Amino acid sequence: METSNLTLLILYLAIPSLLISAVQQILSWRKKTTSTTISLVGSSGKNLKKFPGPRQFPLVGRIHDLPRFGLWLKFKEWADEYGPIYTTSVPDATFIIVSDEKIAEELLVKRGHIYSGRPQIRSLIGHKEGVVYSALMDRHDTWKLQRKWCHAAMAHAHRSHFYGHIESETRRFLILLLLSPDQFLDHTREFCGRVMSRLAWDDATQGRLNGESADKTLHCMSVSGPITNTMTPLWGLPGVINPWYRYEVQRERELRGWWLGLFRRAKERMRRGELPGDTWAYRYFEQVLNETAPVTPGDARVPGPDVSGSKPKTQEGGRGGKGEGKEEVFEKKDALDQPEKDETFASCMIGFLNLVGVVTISGPLKFFEMAMALHPEWQRKAQAEIDEVCGDRMPTIADFEKLPILRACLKETVRWRSGVPLGVPHQAERDDEYRGVKIKKGTIVLACEWTINRNPIKYPSPETYNPARYLDPSYPTFQAPLTRYPNFREGSSMHSFGWGRRTCLGQNIVDDEMFVFGAALLWAFDVTPKTCPVTGREVPIDTMKTNSHVILEPVDFELGFRVREGKRERVLEGGKEFFGKV
Numbered sequence: 001m002e003t004s005n006l007t008l009l010i011l012y013l014a015i016p017s018l019l020i021s022a023v024q025q026i027l028s029w030r031k032k033t034t035s036t037t038i039s040l041v042g043s044s045g046k047n048l049k050k051f052p053g054p055r056q057f058p059l060v061g062r063i064h065d066l067p068r069f070g071l072w073l074k075f076k077e078w079a080d081e082y083g084p085i086y087t088t089s090v091p092d093a094t095f096i097i098v099s100d101e102k103i104a105e106e107l108l109v110k111r112g113h114i115y116s117g118r119p120q121i122r123s124l125i126g127h128k129e130g131v132v133y134s135a136l137m138d139r140h141d142t143w144k145l146q147r148k149w150c151h152a153a154m155a156h157a158h159r160s161h162f163y164g165h166i167e168s169e170t171r172r173f174l175i176l177l178l179l180s181p182d183q184f185l186d187h188t189r190e191f192c193g194r195v196m197s198r199l200a201w202d203d204a205t206q207g208r209l210n211g212e213s214a215d216k217t218l219h220c221m222s223v224s225g226p227i228t229n230t231m232t233p234l235w236g237l238p239g240v241i242n243p244w245y246r247y248e249v250q251r252e253r254e255l256r257g258w259w260l261g262l263f264r265r266a267k268e269r270m271r272r273g274e275l276p277g278d279t280w281a282y283r284y285f286e287q288v289l290n291e292t293a294p295v296t297p298g299d300a301r302v303p304g305p306d307v308s309g310s311k312p313k314t315q316e317g318g319r320g321g322k323g324e325g326k327e328e329v330f331e332k333k334d335a336l337d338q339p340e341k342d343e344t345f346a347s348c349m350i351g352f353l354n355l356v357g358v359v360t361i362s363g364p365l366k367f368f369e370m371a372m373a374l375h376p377e378w379q380r381k382a383q384a385e386i387d388e389v390c391g392d393r394m395p396t397i398a399d400f401e402k403l404p405i406l407r408a409c410l411k412e413t414v415r416w417r418s419g420v421p422l423g424v425p426h427q428a429e430r431d432d433e434y435r436g437v438k439i440k441k442g443t444i445v446l447a448c449e450w451t452i453n454r455n456p457i458k459y460p461s462p463e464t465y466n467p468a469r470y471l472d473p474s475y476p477t478f479q480a481p482l483t484r485y486p487n488f489r490e491g492s493s494m495h496s497f498g499w500g501r502r503t504c505l506g507q508n509i510v511d512d513e514m515f516v517f518g519a520a521l522l523w524a525f526d527v528t529p530k531t532c533p534v535t536g537r538e539v540p541i542d543t544m545k546t547n548s549h550v551i552l553e554p555v556d557f558e559l560g561f562r563v564r565e566g567k568r569e570r571v572l573e574g575g576k577e578f579f580g581k582v
């Protein structure tokens with residue numbers, strides 16, 4: 001059948017479902033109008049308040065002028081018009097959009113016991129229930145177990161500064177940049193994918209796939225993704241004529257199968273005593289052997305105590321753990337024969353942690369590369385600092401305290417071009433009232449990061465890329481001592497990582513990974529805009545051109561990377577671990 005015929009057939013079949021949904025909408029709208037009218041007149045006879053916001057239209061709310069791409073820009077425009085808290089709606093959902101840190105704090109942190117659910121993303125199957133995407137689950141036992149485990153695993157790895165994986169992958173990245181600078185966007189994302197895959201399974205070869213898979217998943221969960229995320233009634237079409245549903249079933253099956261395969265391969269290596277101790281998989285299997293691993297809720301076994309303080313199985317700078325405790329592992333190997341549902345639970349828990357850590361970091365790193373090219377004055381300041389501290393050796397996390405200018409450049413990058421510009425939506429788990437306004441269970445509360453980052457009082461001249469905000473005491477975001485601040489774990493501007501019970505679990509690795517990558521890049525290379533070989537002019541960079549997922553990466557821009565004097569040999573030397581003699 002030709003595509004156009006197929007489209008006609010789909011539309012033809014979709015019409016009854018859309019009509020039914022429209023009738024349902026009218027009925028529920030009438031019901032809502034009546035109850036809203038009643039609730040607007042309180043027992044005292046006074047009108048009750050409601051939040052300001054754009055005028056809502058019957059059936060559609062404001063769906064017609066919510067762009068599928070760059071939604072945060074529209075939310076900022078409305079914030080300028082309606083203030084720091086306003087309401088809007090689309091069919092099936094009411095939103096409260098918050099653009100002020102204090103209000104977000106009051107709702108999402110102080111009232112975290114109410115506002116910590118996650119709203120339904122239409123095209124992502126069963127995400128609220130679990131077990132696949134912990135960041136998108138409602139606040140139930142599966143989420144609690146996964147969050148607790150991931151939190152402890154991340155904290156444990158951070159104490160060893162991620163076992164040197166970041167430095168080692170950075171050395172590989174630098175050599176790739178030397179060899180094929182035009183592919184810097186791919187190299188940057190692959191770097192992030194490899195760090196995560198090493199941490200998860202000791203399998204860096206999955207790094208590229210990790211990025212691609214994260215990209216596909218993000219597409220499916222974004223407003224800009226499948227049309228069924230906005231035209232939600234289409235999701236109700238029967239499976240045979242529902243290409244979006246069929247695609248999603250297949251995609252999720254592949255994702256889970258891939259994670260389970262990696263999990264089982266790691267388990268086999270654990271049985272043979274060959275899995276390094278510097279991986280999250282090792283940590284989990286060790287807990288299974290000690291019967292303290294978290295298991296699927298409802299399982300007869302109860303999860304044991306948090307074992308994050310257990311002795312690390314790595315040695316400084318080395319792989320460690322290989323073969324350690326080998327005999328004991330063999331003796332107890334039957335304990336690793338788990339029910340499939342426990343394997344699914346654990347493989348998704350580790351798999352998702354590994355997936356979420358790829359583009360969340362590669363987006364900000366790509367923006368950092370862009371910012372350095374556009375602001376050579378800041379690049380030079382950061383390089384002067386790096387040269388003084390590190391000289392001929394590549395920077396490592398040990399240089400953290402001594403490189404505040406570099407840290408300020410990184411921190412300002414995440415403010416200037418947010419990686420998660422909408423924030424991640426929270427959902428009211430029950431009815432509530434805030435500042436005299438009733439908020440219904442199910443309302444979606446969005447603290448819009450893009451707008452919060454543009455508060456002119458906290459961030460004067462917010463559109464300007466200005467790392468001095470974190471270095472100069474005259475700015476409201478400055479914090480001392482500069483040996484410690486700015487960073488991505490604490491202090492000012494932590495709103496970038498979300499709120500309350502759902503706060504990001506990746507802050508530690510963001511802090512280490514962005515620091516080492518940024519410092520090493522500027523140590524080895526000068527980053528410039530690209531010069532067109534034909535015209536000799538600079539190729540313009542559109543700093544707003546990004547994908548439009550919930551997590552942003554800049555796209556379609558070119559840069560030049562010139563190895564700095566005396567650094568070529570050093571870079572080649574550092575890459576030997578991966579490439580031998582290049």
Ligand code: HEM
Pocket residue numbers: 134135136147150353354356357358360361364414419420423424425426496497498499500501502503504505506507509510
């Ligand atoms: C600059 C990079 C990053 C930014 C800006 C960021 C931001 C965020 C935000 C805004 C949320 C939602 C918080 C909320 O709902 O209020 C979140 C959640 C989360 N992040 Fe990150 N993130 C980053 C990197 C990472 C990394 C590298 C990892 C893991 C390796 C990670 C793991 C998570 C997880 C697991 C959640 C879900 C928490 C939950 O729902 O319980 N993030 N992050």
